Amino acid sequence: MPSxxxxxxxxxxxxxxxxxxxxxxxxxxxxxxxxxxxxxxxRAAAAxxxxxxxATGIELFTIDxxxxxxxxxxxxxxRRAGGGYRVYYAIADVAAFVTPGGALDxxxxxxxxxxxxxxxxxxxxxxxxxxxxxxxxxxxxxxxxLWCVDLDADGATTGTDVRRALVRSRAxxxxxxxxKQIDTGxxxxxxxxxxxxGTLREQQEVARGGISLNVPEQxxxxxxxxxxxxxxxxxxxxxxxxxxxxxxxxxxAQLMLACGTGILRTLPSAPDGAVARLRRSAQALRIDWPxxxxxxxxxxxxxxxxPHHAAFLLECTSLLRGAGxxxxxxxxxxxxxxHAAVAAPYTHCTAPLRRLVDRYAxxxxxxxxxxxxxxxxxxxxxxxxxxxxxxGTSRANTVERExxxxxxxxxxxxxVGELFEATxxxxxxxxxxxxxxxxxxxxxxxxxxxxxxLPLGERLRVRLTQADPGTAKVVFAPA
Numbered sequence: 001m002p003s004x005x006x007x008x009x010x011x012x013x014x015x016x017x018x019x020x021x022x023x024x025x026x027x028x029x030x031x032x033x034x035x036x037x038x039x040x041x042x043r044a045a046a047a048x049x050x051x052x053x054x055a056t057g058i059e060l061f062t063i064d065x066x067x068x069x070x071x072x073x074x075x076x077x078x079r080r081a082g083g084g085y086r087v088y089y090a091i092a093d094v095a096a097f098v099t100p101g102g103a104l105d106x107x108x109x110x111x112x113x114x115x116x117x118x119x120x121x122x123x124x125x126x127x128x129x130x131x132x133x134x135x136x137x138x139x140x141x142x143x144x145x146l147w148c149v150d151l152d153a154d155g156a157t158t159g160t161d162v163r164r165a166l167v168r169s170r171a172x173x174x175x176x177x178x179x180k181q182i183d184t185g186x187x188x189x190x191x192x193x194x195x196x197x198g199t200l201r202e203q204q205e206v207a208r209g210g211i212s213l214n215v216p217e218q219x220x221x222x223x224x225x226x227x228x229x230x231x232x233x234x235x236x237x238x239x240x241x242x243x244x245x246x247x248x249x250x251x252x253a254q255l256m257l258a259c260g261t262g263i264l265r266t267l268p269s270a271p272d273g274a275v276a277r278l279r280r281s282a283q284a285l286r287i288d289w290p291x292x293x294x295x296x297x298x299x300x301x302x303x304x305x306x307p308h309h310a311a312f313l314l315e316c317t318s319l320l321r322g323a324g325x326x327x328x329x330x331x332x333x334x335x336x337x338x339h340a341a342v343a344a345p346y347t348h349c350t351a352p353l354r355r356l357v358d359r360y361a362x363x364x365x366x367x368x369x370x371x372x373x374x375x376x377x378x379x380x381x382x383x384x385x386x387x388x389x390x391x392g393t394s395r396a397n398t399v400e401r402e403x404x405x406x407x408x409x410x411x412x413x414x415x416v417g418e419l420f421e422a423t424x425x426x427x428x429x430x431x432x433x434x435x436x437x438x439x440x441x442x443x444x445x446x447x448x449x450x451x452x453x454l455p456l457g458e459r460l461r462v463r464l465t466q467a468d469p470g471t472a473k474v475v476f477a478p479a
Contacts, residue, residue: 073136
């Protein structure tokens with residue numbers, strides 16, 4: 001599920017880059033790959049294990065940010081002759097390049113996830129693979145796990161298959177371009193169906209009680225060493241594309257549950273205290289949330305282009321805390337098998353270039369379809385995967401959180417002492433003088449402390465008391 005993402009446009013100045021470098025050092029983020037890992041990656045890139053099934057005739061395309069080159073997924077969407085739809089979804093076959101127990105495998109277990117900083121990324125696999133031989137780049141033949149999911153006219157799944165295949169993407173598309181083609185009626189049918197299928201899957205999500213957070217993306221824009229912080233509002237095409245990934249993750253979970261062995265991405269229902277806190281934030285931000293209206297219905301009513309709605313959507317990510325990975329085997333489903341936000345069993349299986357667990361989930365799904373036991377190297381690693389993923393995900397979350405702090409401090413470092421208009425969006429339990437404010441301009445959400453009781457939900461003039469990237473997080477005080 002989405003959280004905040006950061007991008008820097010333009011060249012960042014030296015202090016900001018130094019702060020990101022210091023953060024990488026403090027978190028022991030791996031730098032360069034060891035020589036033996038790079039050598040193995042080069043050999044694997046030159047001679048991958050290719051599948052016998054040739055599916056290069058399927059006209060796949062990818063949808064990613066314009067600068068992305070680590071392309072995990074490619075799709076082709078069709079209408080079925082008897083009604084309904086067929087979704088082809090190709091996922092990069094990392095196992096075709098990584099030998100179990102080898103140097104590449106060990107390094108992937110050390111890194112766990114790709115880490116995204118505003119200035120650079122720390123990849124899970126060497127770029128010769130993640131941005132080259134294993135990436136589903138256009139006009140290149142690539143080994144993949146090819147999913148085929150059939151849907152009825154309402155978007156409900158009627159059949160699932162996955163097999164190894166050789167595939168070839170025809171085009172690398174981006175969200176803005178996809179949205180424009182669909183809106184103007186110039187998209188070919190396979191792309192135009194993204195709106196039809198995505199919308200149907202969104203309706204399926206509503207019916208089962210799931211929710212996708214349309215969280216604005218914090219974007220830092222640099223001009224002549226001056227930083228502006230804004231929100232990029234996700235396009236409808238972002239959501240439609242995400243529904244294809246969710247569809248596959250749900251289908252994969254069902255395959256695992258049917259065969260009795262797997263690893264699920266799970267999330268318990270939010271505790272009452274967390275929901276109560278979110279209700280206070282809703283009140284603070286003037287979000288209408290009647291007691292008889294479910295949380296999911298409130299979220300779907302929001303417009304992320306509205307600043308207060310955007311702030312509330314960011315607060316909603318707090319209900320995603322507690323997500324983890326649950327392993328099961330022996331034919332017995334786990335007690336917790338559902339992801340509360342998805343409102344269905346769900347697994348991570350669509351981003352193996354960037355997330356360790358997806359390589360294992362893909363193998364489990366292949367084995368389930370083939371009615372075979374999973375490979376020994378998969379079964380041997382399963383019990384430790386939840387702990388590894390928890391540690392890797394925790395580090396990724398820390399990177400995200402600390403990068404937000406650094407960028408906000410860089411944005412405001414020369415404005416200490418200035419006054420800003422803000423809204424108090426949260427007050428700490430038991431400490432009424434400590435809370436969180438949402439600035440009108442720039443798009444900053446930060447800590448406030450000092451003075452008397454904070455007026456929850458009220459406009460407040462605040463003074464910036466500290467902001468220094470890498471040393472002092474942004475803090476305000478009542479003016």
